[in-house]
Amino acid sequence: MIGDSSSLVFWLPPVFALVTILGVWLYYESRKDPSRESHQHGRLYQCVNCGCVYDEPRQVPMARCPRCDHINEAPLD
Numbered sequence: 001m002i003g004d005s006s007s008l009v010f011w012l013p014p015v016f017a018l019v020t021i022l023g024v025w026l027y028y029e030s031r032k033d034p035s036r037e038s039h040q041h042g043r044l045y046q047c048v049n050c051g052c053v054y055d056e057p058r059q060v061p062m063a064r065c066p067r068c069d070h071i072n073e074a075p076l077d
């Protein structure tokens with residue numbers, strides 16, 4: 001029955017659509033994963049004293065600026 005060309009017309013379009021949706025979903029998942037990973041691992045801080053932008057890998061409320069040692073509060077995100 002799968003080899004029957006009349007049933008092929010009915011099951012091929014939904015299967016093709018599912019494969020396409022799955023492919024697009026996997027593509028976007030693989031694309032957004034690196035940014036999500038880096039977001040989980042650290043936070044970007046901008047020093048209010050010298051303007052230096054730096055990354056703090058720990059989830060802490062405050063982080064010390066590597067350039068001028070000024071302690072900055074965590075950014076809202």
Ligand SMILES: [Zn+2]
Nearest residue numbers: 047050065068
């Ligand atoms: Zn600084």
